[in-house]
Amino acid sequence: MSTATTTPTAPVGHNPPNLRGQTLARPVLGAIAVGAVVLTGLLYLVTSIHSRLQFVLIVLLLFSVGQTVASVVVEGSRRAKDRLVTTLVFGSFLLALIPLVAVLVSVITRGAERLDGDFLTHSMRSIGARDAGGGIYHAIIGTLEQVGLASLIAVPFGLLVSIYLVEYGRGRVSRTISFFVDVLTGLPSIIAGLFVLGFWILALGQNFSGFAGALALAILMIPVVVRSSEEMLKLVPDELREASYALGIARWRTILKVVLPTALPGIVTGVMLAVARVAGETAPLLLTVFGENSINFNPFSGEQSALPLYIYSQAGQPQQFAIDRAWAAALTLIIIIMLINAIARLIARQAKIK
């Protein structure tokens, strides 16, 4: 189905059966484009605009106006509208690429300046914002432990919920659960942090710790795990279940030995994507882990650090040393998240081949 998607549309766009017999010639379009650039250049000379981004915008605007006018005159209003929309779609795509690429480029170029072995293997103990040096060793440990603990809580729990929803759940209860999974998906991350703060730290009298952060991250992970595993379990063919039942195998064994293994690669992919998502969460950790400059291996007692927290605290400092550290930590975080993502896609792709 999907292979045929664009074939019929492409020829129509490029080579229309034009009954009027008149199309806007390419040289005319080129002339309009050049005219737009020249006009914008003149505008820049006359008025006091400097921004490069606006240059692109104004050129785009002038070009689409010129093209529309020319097209209305030559081809009629329908084709003119089509051309205008095409220009807008291409324009919006290019426009959107600018900031998104700019984010990646600035993180990579600025982060690479400071990212080295020393940075990765040292903590921030007794290093102030004015000092050079320091590193993210403690933050990496914190992130790994917190995300690991969160996964330990969220994955079995989420998997059980999804098994219930797919294999057992009928009627009102499962519909309610399914609805609240959606509610939980839309839960702002800071609310998860506030809840753990109110429940675990204020009500139960626990201290800020990596585990408290893991609890908050688990709340954010659960709905993602449930949703993705649910999709995967639904994809398991019913014939497999029926074959197992026909052999007299009990339902729970069927689920554990037939359904889960079949869906496993997909589930793993979903879990990895969930991990990648929570690894970058800052807000809940701010309220539960609190941040710490020294190395703390124990997530159950004492404050820890985490990569997103580290970026946040360093970015808030005015000193260039701190800002450099923030960029380098940001690069590390992006690399970690992209790695997890890439592994997840790889697993998904291999599962598909089978």
Next chain:
Amino acid sequence: MTTEPGSPADAGPRGTGSQATPADAKATPADAEATAVNATEPAGDAKATVTTVPAAEPTTVPAAEPTAEPAGDLPPREIAPVPEAKPKVGLADTVFKNLTRTAGVGLLVLIALIALFLVLRASDALGENTANFFTTEDWRPNASPPYFGVAALLFGTLISAVIALLIAVPVAVGIALFITIYAPRRLAAGLGYIVDLLAAVPSVIYGLWGLLVLAPHFNGTQSWLNDYFGWIPLFDTGDNTVGRSIFLASVVLAIMILPIVAAISREVFSQVPITHREAALALGATRWEMIRTAVIPYGKPGVISASMLGLGRAMGETIAVALVLPASFNISWQILTPTGNTIAANVANGFGEANDIGRGALIASGLVLFVVTMVVNMIARAVIARRREFSGRAA
């Protein structure tokens, strides 16, 4: 074959019948055994059996006798006499089923707990509050007597999220259209992958970029907007200068939610039946007319719900806003001037120096955010659900 046994929508002629039967065959003896073993369990199990059966035979919905119902099926009766093996199987099955159900119910308990503790903690602080929580703009929970209100924060949250949405949605729809319709097929897959990857970039990194890269470059744009569009009240700065403003925060938020909205819209657009598109083109429609008559009507609910999800994301976003905005507590429509704050950003900024009442006050504001985002998300889900209802099996 993704049919799920009990879901009424998919109650196909074959799927449900062939599937519910073996399932019931297992469940029924299990129930019978469970009755003897445990007095509390069968109620739940019997109910599950009853609800499964009507899916296959809608006429027997109110059947109250679970044991009488499966008697109509012959296979379970034939299997039933098999000796010995069942008691063990039945017990394990019950245990496993209840384990998964406990997890499901645990999820509901978790949400109840979240709401409960937010209310509980908030009410302590609200009791101490000497100002009207919903109309006061100031935020001084650490003063004595404490007075604080969520008005300015809520205003900042809503206006920044709405502006972000206004910027992001048209562009996101453009991206989605480009990927699904305009781009060459080979390119489209790669672009879709890149959009998905960008959706995974953590918000703290967008915040970092917004603060250190975008903000210094953005004052020119803001001054320009003020110079030429100052007659629009929103872009009027009055006597103030431009700076790290609500508008800047909105742009950062827009960039952040762009990949999310684009990814969902792309998904929806790619599901438009190819026959609809071909039909439009065959009738002589231009590409835009094909989009307008075939793609947009089909994809509209999806785009709306994607936008709502993006809105929810933008409202709940903490760190990117906290990094970009200077904290101030007043309602100002001058979105180019460095004022304004949002609920989430205020929690991040104010948490460090908050005392007990201060933390309670922050939790109270979080409760407001919780309710607002929940309403927005529910509207989004309702739109999706309605679409499912009406579109049926279009493909």
